[in-house]
Amino acid sequence: MERFTISLSDELAADFDQWIEARGYSNRSEAVRDLLRKEVETQRLDQGQAIYSVATLSYVYNHHERNLAERLTNLQHAAHDLVVSSMHVHLDHDDCMESLFLRGLTQHIRDFADKLSAETGVRHGTLNLVPVKIVALQHDHSHAHFHPHS
The missing domain is CATH 3.30.70.1150 (ACT-like. Chain A, domain 2)
Structure with a gap:
């Protein structure tokens, strides 16, 4: 598994933590993975790459x-x-x-x-x-x- 680090403003981090809690994620990493998957899948659909x-x-x-x-x-x-x-x-x-x-x-x-x-x-x-x-x-x-x- 590859790791990377991102920086967020305190306000965005607090908003993200509230979003995570509201959806029942146990950690930020899983939430970020799901957000990324959704964006990648949306792009694949939009570009006709999803067979x-x-x-x-x-x-x-x-x-x-x-x-x-x-x-x-x-x-x-x-x-x-x-x-x-x-x-x-x-x-x-x-x-x-x-x-x-x-x-x-x-x-x-x-x-x-x-x-x-x-x-x-x-x-x-x-x-x-x-x-x-x-x-x-x-x-x-x-x-x-x-x-x-x-």
């Missing part, structure tokens, strides 16, 4: 919108290679919220999220991408297939 990602796509929609639930389900089935799981919540008489858990090529996830969010009647769509490194492994799960591990 694979895991993600959540959450959106609200009016379930009375003509054929919308069926269209959304069809889109999810068409992207079965990306959609790992979904959760559906009834918010009120008219509105539902779904959260999809996605895994795959970052650009495919973005394309799917854009397409689904553009459906008439879908509101408040939010995609949260987390870049991951995927290692393709072949091993025995007592069934024959090949799949990636993040």
